[in-house]
Amino acid sequence: MIFFFGDGRLGNQLFQYSFIKSIEVKEHSIVTYNFEDILEFFDPIQSIINIQNKRIKFLIRNLALPLFDFISQLKLITSYKIDKNNENGFLIPDVSYTKRNGILPIIYIYPCFVQSEIFFNKHSIKNLAIKKNYLEKAQNFLALIPNHFNKVFVHVRRGDYIDYSVLGKRGVTLPISYFRNRIQWYEENIENPFFVFLTDDPEFVECCFDDIHNKAISKNSNFVDFAIITLCEYGIMSNSSFSWWATYMMKNRKKVFSPKYWLGWKSYVEYPRGISPSFADEVEIKR
Numbered sequence: 281m282i283f284f285f286g287d288g289r290l291g292n293q294l295f296q297y298s299f300i301k302s303i304e305v306k307e308h309s310i311v312t313y314n315f316e317d318i319l320e321f322f323d324p325i326q327s328i329i330n331i332q333n334k335r336i337k338f339l340i341r342n343l344a345l346p347l348f349d350f351i352s353q354l355k356l357i358t359s360y361k362i363d364k365n366n367e368n369g370f371l372i373p374d375v376s377y378t379k380r381n382g383i384l385p386i387i388y389i390y391p392c393f394v395q396s397e398i399f400f401n402k403h404s405i406k407n408l409a410i411k412k413n414y415l416e417k418a419q420n421f422l423a424l425i426p427n428h429f430n431k432v433f434v435h436v437r438r439g440d441y442i443d444y445s446v447l448g449k450r451g452v453t454l455p456i457s458y459f460r461n462r463i464q465w466y467e468e469n470i471e472n473p474f475f476v477f478l479t480d481d482p483e484f485v486e487c488c489f490d491d492i493h494n495k496a497i498s499k500n501s502n503f504v505d506f507a508i509i510t511l512c513e514y515g516i517m518s519n520s521s522f523s524w525w526a527t528y529m530m531k532n533r534k535k536v537f538s539p540k541y542w543l544g545w546k547s548y549v550e551y552p553r554g555i556s557p558s559f560a561d562e563v564e565i566k567r
Contacts, residue, residue, distance in 0.1 A: 282308045283348060285340055286391040290317040290502065291521025295393060297328075298400035303360060303379075304387065313337050321503050323409045348388045357382035361390040367549060370447050375399070375554035395521055396554030410507055410529075418507035421500060422476070429474035429494065432466050433509045434459060435526070436479040437518035449546040454519060454539055456488050458565050462516040462537045463492065470535075476512060478505040517560060519543055524557055536560040 282304065286296055293315050300310055313331040331337060352359035358381050363374040375398045394400075425431060441453045466473040475495040477485045482497050489495065498505050502522070509515065509526035517523040517538040527536050538560035544551030545565045556562060 281385070282310045282387040282389065283344075284310060284312050284389040284391075285345060286312075286314055286389075286393070288314065288393060289522070290321060290506065291523070291525045292393050292395070293318045294405075294525045295395050295399070295521060297325075298405045299392075299394040300389060301404040302399070302401040308387065313340060317503075321410060321414065321506070323411055325408075345391075349390075352380060352382065352388050355380060355382050357384050357386040357388050359388045359390065362392045362394060365553075367551075368447065368547075372447075373552050393521075393552065395524070395552045397558060398554045408529075410510070414503045414507045415511075417500060417504045418511055421496075421498060421504070421508060422511055425474050425476075425496065429472045430470050430514060431476055431512045432463075432470075432473050432514040432516065433476045433478060433512040434463070434516045435509065435518040435520070435523040436477060436481065436485055437520040437523065438479065438481040438484060441520075444543075446543045446551050447547045447549060452519065452543045452546070454545070455565060458539060458563065459489075459516055462563065463489075465537075466514060470514065473514070476508060478508060517557075519545065524555070527557065527560060533559060537563050540564040 282300060284296065284300060288296065297315065297318055307327065309327055309329055311329045315328050315330050319325060319328060319330055351357055361378050363376045363378060364371045365374045373393065375396050422431060436459065438453050442451055444452050446452055463475060473494065475492055477495060477497045479485045482499055485497050498508060506522065506526045510529045510531055512530065513532050513534045515527060515536040517527055517536060519539045519542045536559065538557050539545055540562040541548055541550050542555045546567060550556060
């Protein structure tokens with residue numbers, strides 16, 4: 281049995297789940313309290329036991345986690361912990377981990393985000409399938425766009441990114457120039473591009489991209505937006521795990537752009553390490 285108690289929404293949960301499925305050869309049940317999104321979004325995943333009770337969650341955070349840490353150090357249970365390195369005075373997760381073998385058939389994974397292709401084997405998650413109702417809503421949304429257009433998703437992440445600090449620099453939202461430069465590239469290099477905006481701030485997109493005529497702004501749920509991205513052929517990624525995984529799962533990916541250095545673009549340092557997607561063309565952002 282594997283115990284993992286971490287944080288994060290759909291994109292981060294996918295990184296965590298894929299890591300867990302990749303590190304152990306044997307089939308184990310995963311006991312957790314934060315995989316609600318992947319259980320809601322994908323067809324039934326039998327190996328997950330997701331705790332919902334708030335009181336039990338409180339007890340896990342305050343009692344079970346220190347206990348797991350203690351008994352893992354005694355090598356009673358097997359544990360995995362992501363290594364960290366110093367980057368200009370800041371500790372950041374590395375693309376390696378330390379495994380400590382234990383004598384009991386219990387595995388504990390320290391809370392982590394593991395945001396890199398290095399951490400998982402693509403074959404371990406090949407059976408993940410988006411639920412039919414979300415795919416149908418995505419298909420219905422895209423069906424409103426005439427067939428002669430080439431659909432280009434544009435994912436604009438804002439929200440908590442506006443105040444989020446990385447490597448001592450506040451704000452990791454990508455500049456408008458990044459999106460506009462890539463939009464221009466598509467207008468000049470593919471026929472009949474149609475831009476499908478996915479965002480947590482539709483008013484911002486409506487204001488800042490009002491001059492783009494061939495566009496649609498989705499006001500669907502995050503799950504439907506994720507499915508929409510998987511059905512496009514082209515795209516402009518944001519620096520979020522949601523954007524990373526939706527692009528990774530695209531059915532017929534032809535050309536996609538991503539921001540170089542990801543969350544660390546203001547410092548020109550890749551953050552987190554190993555996050556840069558191999559399936560997208562990186563674009564360096566000038567401050």
